Amino acid sequence: xxxxxxxxxxxxxxxxxxxxxxxxxxxxxxxxxxxxxxxxxxxxxxxxxxxxxxxxxxxxxxxxxxxxxxxxxxxxxxxxxxxxxxxxxxxxxxxxxxxxxxxxxxxxxxxxxxxxxxxxxxxxxxxxxxxxxxxxxxxxxxxxxxxxxxxxxxxxxxxxxxxxxxxxxxxxxxxxxxxxxxxxxxxxxxxxxxxxx
Amino acid sequence: xxxxxxxxxxxxxxxxxxxxxxxxxxxxxxxxxxxxxxxxxxxxxxxxxxxxxxxxxxxxxxxxxxxxxxxxxxxxxxxxxxxxxxxxxxxxxxxxxxxxxxxxxxxxxxxxxxxxxxxxxxxxxxxxxxxxxxxxxxxxxxxxxxxxxxxxxxxxxxxxxxxxxxxxxxxxxxxxxxxxxxxxxxxxxxxxxxxxxxxxxxxxxxxxxxxxxxxxxxxxxxxxxxxxxxxxxxxxxxxxxxxx
Numbered sequence: 001x002x003x004x005x006x007x008x009x010x011x012x013x014x015x016x017x018x019x020x021x022x023x024x025x026x027x028x029x030x031x032x033x034x035x036x037x038x039x040x041x042x043x044x045x046x047x048x049x050x051x052x053x054x055x056x057x058x059x060x061x062x063x064x065x066x067x068x069x070x071x072x073x074x075x076x077x078x079x080x081x082x083x084x085x086x087x088x089x090x091x092x093x094x095x096x097x098x099x100x101x102x103x104x105x106x107x108x109x110x111x112x113x114x115x116x117x118x119x120x121x122x123x124x125x126x127x128x129x130x131x132x133x134x135x136x137x138x139x140x141x142x143x144x145x146x147x148x149x150x151x152x153x154x155x156x157x158x159x160x161x162x163x164x165x166x167x168x169x170x171x172x173x174x175x176x177x178x179x180x181x182x183x184x185x186x187x188x189x190x191x192x193x194x195x196x197x
Numbered sequence: 198x199x200x201x202x203x204x205x206x207x208x209x210x211x212x213x214x215x216x217x218x219x220x221x222x223x224x225x226x227x228x229x230x231x232x233x234x235x236x237x238x239x240x241x242x243x244x245x246x247x248x249x250x251x252x253x254x255x256x257x258x259x260x261x262x263x264x265x266x267x268x269x270x271x272x273x274x275x276x277x278x279x280x281x282x283x284x285x286x287x288x289x290x291x292x293x294x295x296x297x298x299x300x301x302x303x304x305x306x307x308x309x310x311x312x313x314x315x316x317x318x319x320x321x322x323x324x325x326x327x328x329x330x331x332x333x334x335x336x337x338x339x340x341x342x343x344x345x346x347x348x349x350x351x352x353x354x355x356x357x358x359x360x361x362x363x364x365x366x367x368x369x370x371x372x373x374x375x376x377x378x379x380x381x382x383x384x385x386x387x388x389x390x391x392x393x394x395x396x397x398x399x400x401x402x403x404x405x406x407x408x409x410x411x412x413x414x415x416x417x418x419x420x421x422x423x424x425x426x427x428x429x430x431x432x433x434x435x436x437x438x439x440x441x
Contacts, residue, residue: 034244067382071316071389078393078400085400135400144401145245145304152393156386 033143037150040134041158046097047130049188051155053104054123055162056185059170060178061113066167068116069123070159074152076124080131081148085138093132095196100126101189108182111175130155208370215363232346236356239344241364245304245398246340252311252391253333254365255384256326258372259315264323265369271331279335280354283342300343301402307336308395315388319381337361 041047051073058069083090103122106112114122134151141147169178219241222234230238240246257265279286290299314322314329341357372380 067386071386074393075389075396078396081397082400085397085404087404135397138397138401138404141401145243145398148394148397148401149244149248152390152397156390 033141033146034150036137036141037134037147037152038154040137040151041130041154045188046094046101046192047133047155048158049185050097050100050104050126050130051158052162052165053101053108053182053185055159055164056166056169056178056181057104057108057119057162058159059163059166060108060111060175061116061119062170065116065119066163068120070156070163072120073123073127073159074155076127077131077134077155078152080128080133081135081138082131083128084132084135090128090132093129095193096126096129097133098189098192098196100129102186102193103189105182105185105187105189109179109186110182111179202374204370204374208367208374211363211367211370215360215367232350232352233356235346236341236353236358237360239341239353240357240360245308246337246361247364248391248394249304249307249311249333249337250361250364251368252308252315252388253330254368255372255387256311256314256322257330257365258369258374259319259376259381259384260322260326264326267323267327268330271327272334275331276334276338279338280342283339286339287343298402302399303336303340303343305395305398305402307333307340308391308398310336310395312388312391312393312395315384315391 041051054069054073058065058067061069080090104126107119107122138144138147165181166178169175169181219237222230222237225234240250257268260268291297310329310332314326314333317325338354338358341354341361345353345357372384
């Protein structure tokens with residue numbers, strides 16, 4: 001069984017095991033403006049790891065994926081945010097975030113290079129969860145405009161950081177450093193998965 | 198890093214001039230600011246109004262001269278038309294009950310359009326940029342007039358338009374200077390961020406609608422203006438009741 005098959009199987013398994021319960025990096029009570037929005041993806045290691053992993057994975061896949069993944073993620077994330085703001089219920093969001101970390105870390109660990117459309121679909125599913133978590137907070141923000149700008153910029157910054165790290169670690173030791181980092185991300189995701197379950 | 202070109206000095210000059218003016222205005226006590234200064238700040242310090250102009254400036258910088266000319270030719274008359282017809286547009290927007298939330302959707306719409314101008318592939322940009330620039334211009338002027346406290350005095354609008362043109366020109370020059378493979382990719386990423394921000398701001402505007410028009414459960418006071426029991430924080434969504 002090849003590494004690619006194993007990694008594809010792990011990612012699919014993560015999606016299938018997606019349970020319907022909630023666990024939270026959703027801030028309670030009133031939130032502020034730009035600072036709160038910028039802080040939200042950075043203060044939650046779950047968000048940070050997933051978005052960091054998107055950047056590394058895109059860099060690892062190379063070609064157009066270096067930018068198509070980070071371009072697609074915020075667009076779909078905004079859809080998730082919209083769903084939250086319009087009051088639609090999306091159960092298991094926080095668990096979905098934990099699953100996203102494990103799945104993306106696994107993809108990096110096993111250097112999975114799927115067709116671009118599959119990678120985009122996969123990160124779109126995860127982006128919905130992350131966007132939903134942000135969107136729950138947005139209407140309560142003191143300044144929703146500044147809050148939205150803050151968290152989109154923070155998300156983009158983490159993606160760029162991930163791309164930079166992915167490109168830097170992609171060549172030395174045949175990319176093993178990047179894959180090891182993927183393993184660390186999987187461990188982080190497993191921790192959140194256990195907490196969520 | 199390449200050597201400085203003559204155009205770089207122009208960019209640096211325009212940037213320093215604008216930033217200098219902005220700092221000088223900021224150093225003024227808020228109470229002592231003129232309407233002109235207020236107009237400049239209303240554009241440059243407002244995320245909702247600045248971001249579409251940033252997107253438009255970068256999109257113009259990445260386009261050919263013919264596209265820029267077409268975009269400017271449509272941008273200016275659209276902005277003037279929007280200014281002249283602002284009251285009719287406002288009445289149309291607010292026609293019917295419970296429509297004030299629509300005013301929250303104006304700036305997000307401009308953000309969306311600016312994002313579209315950036316993410317559009319190069320081969321289609323020549324078709325999409327001029328109408329998008331016209332729409333952004335019309336929306337920008339309308340949005341500025343909505344917050345204009347001048348009541349007929351043109352100073353606020355003049356300051357705001359000068360600030361908007363400065364921002365667009367500066368970013369268009371910077372984008373033209375940096376245009377190349379990596380900058381085009383960065384511009385697309387910026388475009389996706391603008392679309393995301395536009396969608397989220399629009400969603401927040403729609404969410405405001407739900408909050409604003411939620412039915413009031415309190416019984417009406419027996420005498421006009423005199424509530425029967427004191428107003429509590431529980432009546433206001435988003436305020437932590439545990440803080441009382």
